[in-house]
Every structure is written in C-alpha cells, then in structure tokens.
Amino acid sequence: MEKRVIEILKNTGALLEGHFILSSGLHSSNYVQCAKAFEYPEYGGEIGALIAKEVSEAGLNIDVVVGPALGGVIVAYEVGKNLKARAIFTEREENVMKLRRGFEINEGEKVLIVEDVVTTGKSTFEVVDVVESYGGKVVGFASIINRSGKENPFAEKTNGKPYFYLVKFDFPTYNPDDCPLCKSGIPAVKPGSRKMNTK
Ligand code: ZN
Numbered sequence: 001m002e003k004r005v006i007e008i009l010k011n012t013g014a015l016l017e018g019h020f021i022l023s024s025g026l027h028s029s030n031y032v033q034c035a036k037a038f039e040y041p042e043y044g045g046e047i048g049a050l051i052a053k054e055v056s057e058a059g060l061n062i063d064v065v066v067g068p069a070l071g072g073v074i075v076a077y078e079v080g081k082n083l084k085a086r087a088i089f090t091e092r093e094e095n096v097m098k099l100r101r102g103f104e105i106n107e108g109e110k111v112l113i114v115e116d117v118v119t120t121g122k123s124t125f126e127v128v129d130v131v132e133s134y135g136g137k138v139v140g141f142a143s144i145i146n147r148s149g150k151e152n153p154f155a156e157k158t159n160g161k162p163y164f165y166l167v168k169f170d171f172p173t174y175n176p177d178d179c180p181l182c183k184s185g186i187p188a189v190k191p192g193s194r195k196m197n198t199k
Contacts, residue, residue, distance in 0.1 A: 001050060005144070005166040008047065012037045019181040019188045026173040029181060031191045034116035034144055038074045047166065048078020051142050054164040055083060055112060060140055063109040066090060066131060068097065068123045071116040075144060079114050090130050097126035099134070107135035115143040118165070121153045128158070145169055 009015035014036035020028050038044035055062065062085045067076030069091040080087025088103040105111060111131045113124055124141060131138050138161060141154050146165035154163050176182065 002167050005047065005050065008043045009034075009037055009167075012040055012043055016191070019186040021176075021188050021190045022173065024173075025176070027176055027179040027181060027188060028171050028173045030169070030171040032117065032145060032147075032169065033191060034071060034075075037144070044074060044078055045081075047144055048075065049082045050166055051075070051079045051114070051144070051164060052082030054166075055079070055140065055142060058140075058162060058164070060112070060162070061110055062112045062139065064088060064105055064136065065112045065114055066105070066127055067114045068127050072114055072123075075116050076114045079112070079142065083112070085112070090127050097123070097130055099130060105131055105134035105136035109136045110139045111136045113138060113141050115141075117145040117147055118143040118153065118163075119147045121148060124154065125157070140164065147171075 006015065009032070014033055016031045017029060018031075020031040022028055022031070037047060062083050064086045065076045065080035065083065065088075067073055067089050069089050073089045076089055077087045088099065090097050090099055093100065099105070113127045113131070115124055118124060128138050138158065140162045142164040144166050146168040147170070149170060152163040154161055174180065182188065
C-alpha cells in the first residue's frame with residue numbers, strides 16, 4: 001500500500017526530488033505538495049479509499065469526518081464518502097479554528113479528524129477543541145502523510161486514540177550554510193515557483 005501511495009505522489013508531482021528551499025528557509029532534497037495528488041480525482045479517490053479502509057478495518061464507526069481547511073477539505077470528503085459518513089471542514093476566522101457555513105456536530109457523534117500531512121499536529125489539535133466544543137467524540141485521526149517523526153503524535157494527549165496514515169516521510173533538512181546539495185552545485189528552487197514548474 002505504501003508503495004502504491006508513493007507511486008501516486010510521484011506520478012502526480014506531489015512528491016518531488018531535487019533541491020528545495022522550504023518555507024522555513026531550510027533546504028531539503030524532497031518536497032511534498034499533497035494538493036497535486038488531488039489534481040487527478042481518480043488518484044484522490046484512491047487515496048481516500050485507502051485511508052477509509054484502514055479506519056474500517058480497525059473497527060471504527062464514524063459519523064462525521066472533519067478536516068481543517070485547506071489541506072484537509074478534499075481528503076475529508078473522499079474519506080467520508082468511503083466511510084458513508086458526513087464530511088465537513090473547519091477553517092480559521094481571525095486565526096481561530098471553527099465550523100462555519102452551517103456545519104454542525106451533534107452531541108455524541110463519533111468524529112474522525114483527517115489531514116493531508118501531519119507535521120506538528122497543531123491544526124489537528126485545534127480541530128479536536130472544535131469537535132469537543134460541540135459535544136462530539138473524537139475517536140481517531142488520519143492523514144495521507146506522517147511527517148511528525150512519531151508513530152502517533154496524538155496518542156499522549158488523547159488517551160491513545162488511534163492514528164492512521166498511508167506513508168511516513170522523514171526527509172532531512174539542512175541549513176543553507178551547511179547544505180550538501182548546495183555544495184554539490186545543484187541549483188536550489190522554491191517549490192511552487194514558475195521556474196520550478198518549467199524546469
Ligand atoms: Zn541547499
């Protein structure tokens with residue numbers, strides 16, 4: 001499964017190899033832009049189905065799938081479709097995560113929180129607060145990619161709630177002063193720039 005997911009990410013240009021300047025200013029030989037995988041709905045659908053399969057096989061019943069905007073919106077939709085659950089999203093308003101657009105979670109509903117990539121898990125924890133403020137019950141977490149460096153970055157603060165992911169990446173990052181890729185003379189590119197796309 002992991003092999004297939006990596007194949008999809010590479011085929012769609014969601015996973016790039018080269019020499020990149022990350023938004024943090026650090027350099028890396030890899031860059032992931034999950035949105036690219038959803039540029040092709042058949043691949044996006046496949047990814048959603050794979051996550052849903054993991055969740056069902058673990059015996060979880062889900063009423064609502066919630067993803068934080070923007071990264072979690074389509075993933076939540078595709079996972080929700082396969083779990084036959086509702087799919088909604090949270091978004092920030094004046095920097096506070098909330099449900100808008102008439103979305104609601106009913107008291108006691110079982111909720112799966114879904115992201116595209118989990119790094120620190122910060123936005124996911126903000127979604128937990130939103131779900132609980134409605135009386136919803138978070139029963140698990142899921143993402144396409146786990147970049148947290150941990151098996152389950154949510155376990156500790158959520159009493160061991162399960163976390164499902166399709167692939168785990170642990171790409172090394174470098175300071176520009178001490179980057180082996182810079183030293184080897186490979187030009188560094190900022191992901192998303194036009195220069196990169198025409199390369
Ligand atoms: Zn570099």
